[in-house]
Amino acid sequence: MQQTVKLRKFKPDDLQSVIHINRLCLPENYMDFFFMDLHQRFPETFIIAEEDRKIVGYIMCRIEVGLASYGLGGLIRKGHVVSIAVLPQGRRKGVAQALMDIAIKGMVYYKAKLCYLEVRVTNDPGVALYKKLGFEVSRTLKGYYSDGEDAYVMTKKLD
Numbered sequence: 001m002q003q004t005v006k007l008r009k010f011k012p013d014d015l016q017s018v019i020h021i022n023r024l025c026l027p028e029n030y031m032d033f034f035f036m037d038l039h040q041r042f043p044e045t046f047i048i049a050e051e052d053r054k055i056v057g058y059i060m061c062r063i064e065v066g067l068a069s070y071g072l073g074g075l076i077r078k079g080h081v082v083s084i085a086v087l088p089q090g091r092r093k094g095v096a097q098a099l100m101d102i103a104i105k106g107m108v109y110y111k112a113k114l115c116y117l118e119v120r121v122t123n124d125p126g127v128a129l130y131k132k133l134g135f136e137v138s139r140t141l142k143g144y145y146s147d148g149e150d151a152y153v154m155t156k157k158l159d
Contacts, residue, residue, distance in 0.1 A: 005095050007102055010039050010046040010058065017055040018048070025085035027147065038062055038082065044106030045079065049086065049095045056090030059083070059099040063110045079107030079158070081117035096126075100133055108158055115158055118144060118151040130154045 010018065015035055023029055038060045039046045045061035061081050068076040081103065086095045107115055118141065119126045127137075135154040144151035 004051070005056070005090070005093065005098065006050045007098055008048055008050070009043055010048050010060070012036065012039070014048055014055060014058075018058045018060075021055065021058060021085050021087055022083060025087065026083065027145065028083070030083070035060065042106070042110065044109045045103045047099055047102050047106070049090060049099055051090060051095075057084075057086035057095050057099060059103045061103050061107065063107065063112055068114070076114060077110065077112040079104065079110070079112035079115040081115065084117075096129055097133065100129070104133075104156075104158065112158055114155060116153055116155040118153055120145065121150045121152055127152065127154070130156075 015032060018035060019032065042062050045059070045063070047059050048055055049057035059081065060083050061079055064078050064080055065075055066078050068074055081100070084096060084099060086099075104115055115135075116138070117130065117135070119130060121127075121140065133156065135156045137152045138155045139153050141151045141153060143149075
């Protein structure tokens with residue numbers, strides 16, 4: 001039987017599953033209220049991936065106002081991918097790419113002109129995915145992560 005992944009908006013009942021995936025997949029963990037705050041403020045960019053009715057991944061983002069790059073000039077709305085994670089059994093199936101695609105549509109809904117994210121310099125699959133999606137490395141943040149690892153800031157102009 002072919003398994004299919006379904007994407008939908010986060011619901012408060014999903015919180016414990018999302019926290020579990022966050023703790024399992026990423027060293028950067030957040031308090032419950034942080035997830036709920038992003039859900040309440042930016043529901044269009046907090047997306048869940050389900051496979052066989054089990055949550056296998058999520059993406060959560062926020063919209064910020066900041067100085068433009070790419071010659072856009074002045075202050076603009078920017079979509080920030082705060083966290084994206086997919087359980088090992090959900091990887092290499094296009095789940096992360098699908099999550100990114102829907103979250104970017106949500107950012108456009110909130111009138112963001114640019115999307116950015118931080119990714120570990122050693123996360124080759126992540127960097128490759130983001131490049132495939134049209135992101136470029138804009139700078140390196142030295143010692144960004146709590147373990148001292150550097151991060152690339154990757155950005156993409158939105159339509």
